[in-house]
Amino acid sequence: MDFLSQVLGYFTSGFLWDGAVLAVEITACSIVLGFILGLGVALLRMSRLTAVRAGAWFYIWLMRGTPQLLQLVFIFDALPAIGLKFDSFTTAVIAFSLSEAAFAAEIIRGGILSVNPQQGIAASSLGMGPATTLRRIVLPQALRSILPALAGNAIGMLKMTSVASVIFVSELTFRSQQIVGQTFEFFTVFTGAAMIYLVLTSVISAIQAYLEHALDPERSRGGVKGYGFLDKILPKRSVATPAKVGKSAAPAVSAADRSELVRKLLADSVKPSSTDEEPLIVCRRLWKSYGDRDVLKGIGLEVNRGEVVAVLGPSGSGKSTLLRMINHLETLDEGEITIGGRYVGYAKKDGKLVPTSGRAQARAEVGVSMVFQNFNLFANLTALENIMEAPIRVHGVPRDEAEKMARQLLATVGLSGHADHLPHHLSGGQQQRVAIARALAVKPRVMLFDEPTSALDPELVGEVLSVMRSLADAGMTMIVVTHEMNFAREVADRVVFFDEGEIVEQGRPEDVLDSPTKERTRRFLNRLGGEAEASEG
Numbered sequence: 001m002d003f004l005s006q007v008l009g010y011f012t013s014g015f016l017w018d019g020a021v022l023a024v025e026i027t028a029c030s031i032v033l034g035f036i037l038g039l040g041v042a043l044l045r046m047s048r049l050t051a052v053r054a055g056a057w058f059y060i061w062l063m064r065g066t067p068q069l070l071q072l073v074f075i076f077d078a079l080p081a082i083g084l085k086f087d088s089f090t091t092a093v094i095a096f097s098l099s100e101a102a103f104a105a106e107i108i109r110g111g112i113l114s115v116n117p118q119q120g121i122a123a124s125s126l127g128m129g130p131a132t133t134l135r136r137i138v139l140p141q142a143l144r145s146i147l148p149a150l151a152g153n154a155i156g157m158l159k160m161t162s163v164a165s166v167i168f169v170s171e172l173t174f175r176s177q178q179i180v181g182q183t184f185e186f187f188t189v190f191t192g193a194a195m196i197y198l199v200l201t202s203v204i205s206a207i208q209a210y211l212e213h214a215l216d217p218e219r220s221r222g223g224v225k226g227y228g229f230l231d232k233i234l235p236k237r238s239v240a241t242p243a244k245v246g247k248s249a250a251p252a253v254s255a256a257d258r259s260e261l262v263r264k265l266l267a268d269s270v271k272p273s274s275t276d277e278e279p280l281i282v283c284r285r286l287w288k289s290y291g292d293r294d295v296l297k298g299i300g301l302e303v304n305r306g307e308v309v310a311v312l313g314p315s316g317s318g319k320s321t322l323l324r325m326i327n328h329l330e331t332l333d334e335g336e337i338t339i340g341g342r343y344v345g346y347a348k349k350d351g352k353l354v355p356t357s358g359r360a361q362a363r364a365e366v367g368v369s370m371v372f373q374n375f376n377l378f379a380n381l382t383a384l385e386n387i388m389e390a391p392i393r394v395h396g397v398p399r400d401e402a403e404k405m406a407r408q409l410l411a412t413v414g415l416s417g418h419a420d421h422l423p424h425h426l427s428g429g430q431q432q433r434v435a436i437a438r439a440l441a442v443k444p445r446v447m448l449f450d451e452p453t454s455a456l457d458p459e460l461v462g463e464v465l466s467v468m469r470s471l472a473d474a475g476m477t478m479i480v481v482t483h484e485m486n487f488a489r490e491v492a493d494r495v496v497f498f499d500e501g502e503i504v505e506q507g508r509p510e511d512v513l514d515s516p517t518k519e520r521t522r523r524f525l526n527r528l529g530g531e532a533e534a535s536e537g
């Protein structure tokens with residue numbers, strides 16, 4: 001009993017708790033500063049420039065490879081030598097932050113690498129710059145895997161603050177040793193101190209649980225089972241739980257109404273301009289190689305305003321590469337591309353094209369949007385938020401206005417009832433329709449579709465094609481890489497057949513598809529026809 005009351009006495013000792021507060025202050029400051037610095041180091045570590053990458057790697061190697069105690073005393077002695085005089089507390093925070101930055105950098109880098117790179121490509125295609133993409137799309141997704149490791153670091157650091165006693169920081173362990181030095185009651189004093197540490201580390205674990213839950217995109221108005229009281233204290237967010245998600249609803253508006261809606265929404269972007277008769281997209285002598293392989297070999301292609309061009313060709317012939325180059329998701333080796341007379345991501349200097357910075361902004365300004373084979377919806381945002389993101393972040397549209405337009409677009413693609421659903425709670429067809437609505441939200445003049453139905457089950461293909469038909473009816477300029485022969489026949493104004501990085505033949509759909517003039521086209525169409533028959537059989 002005597003032992004317990006003594007332990008309790010030390011556990012509640014103001015002297016020890018003052019030391020604990022100091023340890024918490026050092027930890028909190030160092031974790032925050034270390035995270036900010038670590039984020040910078042992680043980004044440098046992923047730089048394209050070898051020297052920058054090497055510098056970041058060296059810093060991490062140095063800080064992780066040397067003892068914390070050594071770093072602390074080194075900085076304590078080194079700072080005054082270069083004329084910087086700080087108190088012990090500040091010195092400890094600087095030393096712990098610098099060390100934490102090295103560990104945090106690798107944790108953050110791991111988190112960023114765990115996010116599907118296609119998320120960044122989709123953001124970029126909507127005109128979002130690298131900083132916006134990192135802040136809004138990549139980090140929120142990465143944070144969920146970063147958090148547990150960072151919390152582990154915070155707990156480790158709280159305990160490591162005891163080494164700060166060497167530079168005369170009077171924290172918890174230092175104070176308990178002082179008491180033991182006077183009373184020799186090491187058992188009860190250290191037990192009381194250990195209990196204080198346990199309370200503090202438990203608080204860190206609780207903060208970790210809170211943040212993990214706050215960052216959970218599944219968190220719904222009704223709460224997700226398993227978090228108990230946290231749901232009561234967190235701000236509510238409206239997201240559908242899996243149970244509430246119904247099956248793919250048929251588009252609620254008729255095709256004609258939909259074309260009309262699209263026409264209205266895009267009035268500014270698709271309105272034919274009487275003053276400009278030039279083709280909207282002009283590609284001249286495009287060359288692209290990956291290593292020794294020439295993927296595009298001198299492509300020339302012009303697309304007029306309001307024209308729908310279907311690009312057909314065998315796998316690996318360079319169709320997707322061409323689309324990615326048109327909106328500069330990929331760099332050109334030779335040749336040039338203009339959209340509405342402008343280069344995207346390039347400027348002409350002394351007759352040569354040189355890549356420019358701010359290409360995301362350029363993409364937004366010329367009005368080119370892309371829809372991907374694998375949808376690439378932002379996994380941390382609901383369907384509605386996916387559509388609102390680029391208008392708000394890139395084009396500065398006020399939130400209310402962006403939401404109104406996003407809801408109209410969702411209605412246009414027949415998904416009004418799915419506004420609050422996260423992408424993985426939608427079928428493939430629904431995801432692709434949201435992706436089309438998202439691409440339309442930036443009011444593009446040109447839509448690029450990269451095999452938009454290839455990843456879909458056959459029964460979901462129709463709903464996506466029907467939305468694309470409405471866009472074509474509304475006068476949207478479109479380049480569609482597709483294997484859907486019927487779509488190409490019925491909707492496209494022109495079919496371009498691609499093989500081995502070259503345009504083999506092009507013309508009206510009925511000419512190219514029914515009476516191809518080139519042997520390569522005939523072979524491809526026969527093979528495609530055979531595959532279609534086999535899958536029907």
Ligand SMILES: Nc1ncnc2c1ncn2[C@@H]1O[C@H](COP(=O)(O)OP(=O)(O)OP(=O)(O)O)[C@@H](O)[C@H]1O
Pocket residue numbers: 290295313314315316317318319320321322
């Ligand atoms: N980033 C890259 N690095 C190296 N090779 C690449 C890269 N992107 C594409 N390729 C290669 O370039 C060639 C053309 O690819 P691309 O995706 O443009 O073909 P595709 O006609 O769209 O094929 P699919 O219909 O299968 O998508 C392929 O051989 C591919 O492996």
